[in-house]
Amino acid sequence: MPELPEVENTRRYLVEIGLPGKTIALATIGWANTVKHPSLEDFVLDLPGGTIQKVARRGKYLLAPLDTGQTWVLHLGMTGGLRIHPRTQPPPAMVRHTVDFTDGTQLRFIDPRKFGHLWLVDDPAQATGKMGPEPLSEDFNDAALALVLSNRTAPIKALLLEQHIIAGLGNLYADDALYRAGIHPERPASGLSPEEISRLRNSIVQALEHSLSQYDQSRRDHWPDPPFGLSPWLIPRSPDAPCVRCGSGTMEQVKVRARTTFYCPVCQPPTP
Numbered sequence: 001m002p003e004l005p006e007v008e009n010t011r012r013y014l015v016e017i018g019l020p021g022k023t024i025a026l027a028t029i030g031w032a033n034t035v036k037h038p039s040l041e042d043f044v045l046d047l048p049g050g051t052i053q054k055v056a057r058r059g060k061y062l063l064a065p066l067d068t069g070q071t072w073v074l075h076l077g078m079t080g081g082l083r084i085h086p087r088t089q090p091p092p093a094m095v096r097h098t099v100d101f102t103d104g105t106q107l108r109f110i111d112p113r114k115f116g117h118l119w120l121v122d123d124p125a126q127a128t129g130k131m132g133p134e135p136l137s138e139d140f141n142d143a144a145l146a147l148v149l150s151n152r153t154a155p156i157k158a159l160l161l162e163q164h165i166i167a168g169l170g171n172l173y174a175d176d177a178l179y180r181a182g183i184h185p186e187r188p189a190s191g192l193s194p195e196e197i198s199r200l201r202n203s204i205v206q207a208l209e210h211s212l213s214q215y216d217q218s219r220r221d222h223w224p225d226p227p228f229g230l231s232p233w234l235i236p237r238s239p240d241a242p243c244v245r246c247g248s249g250t251m252e253q254v255k256v257r258a259r260t261t262f263y264c265p266v267c268q269p270p271t272p
């Protein structure tokens with residue numbers, strides 16, 4: 001599933017390929033349930049004519065404010081991807097929706113499992129709901145992380161996945177951050193010491209920045225068709241794989257709130 005680095009990589013791709021400044025000519029929706037707001041009829045009527053001002057990101061959402069004052073919001077769901085090609089270029093497989101621009105190019109929304117979503121809203125919060133701090137912003141300091149975790153007895157891994165606590169993390173980068181920080185995924189959040197919270201904050205930033213640097217390199221190496229699904233995390237994601245951090249442990253797999261979770265029992269002991 002695309003998490004913050006994958007969505008941010010998509011945002012950077014869209015900016016570099018020139019989406020800002022394009023004017024929408026036509027929206028073709030192949031799966032009606034993808035449009036969350038307004039109605040499908042109003043979406044395909046209202047989107048054309050708008051010129052994209054910029055491409056921003058909030059958590060796992062892409063935000064394209066238009067000169068009409070409305071914002072086009074996109075979420076890639078489980079398996080979604082976006083490409084911009086000349087309209088005459090044969091489309092890749094699994095394109096569910098297209099948006100044509102007046103310059104002859106076309107945005108292609110690839111979505112094999114059809115879990116992606118689209119909105120056209122006055123206020124992006126209508127689409128995103130309440131979101132926690134952005135982990136790559138200056139607002140995300142030790143005090144901010146301590147505040148959102150205080151009095152929470154749930155497993156730290158489960159809380160890292162909640163978008164209203166921290167924006168943008170999903171299963172893979174939550175595991176990677178806890179692994180880098182040496183914190184067991186099932187530890188109650190309220191039991192983390194200030195020093196552990198600081199280490200976790202640093203590890204979240206490091207995991208995301210490491211991934212983004214790999215995506216940046218990949219876009220340069222493979223432009224204009226970079227791969228969108230790298231595996232740029234440090235944590236070995238297979239049971240019994242040797243731990244690359246301590247060299248002595250082997251990875252173990254558990255379920256935390258039904259999500260497959262890997263950890264090293266030597267680096268990440270169940271009690272501090």
Ligand SMILES: [Zn+2]
Binds near residue numbers: 246247249265267268
């Ligand atoms: Zn280890």
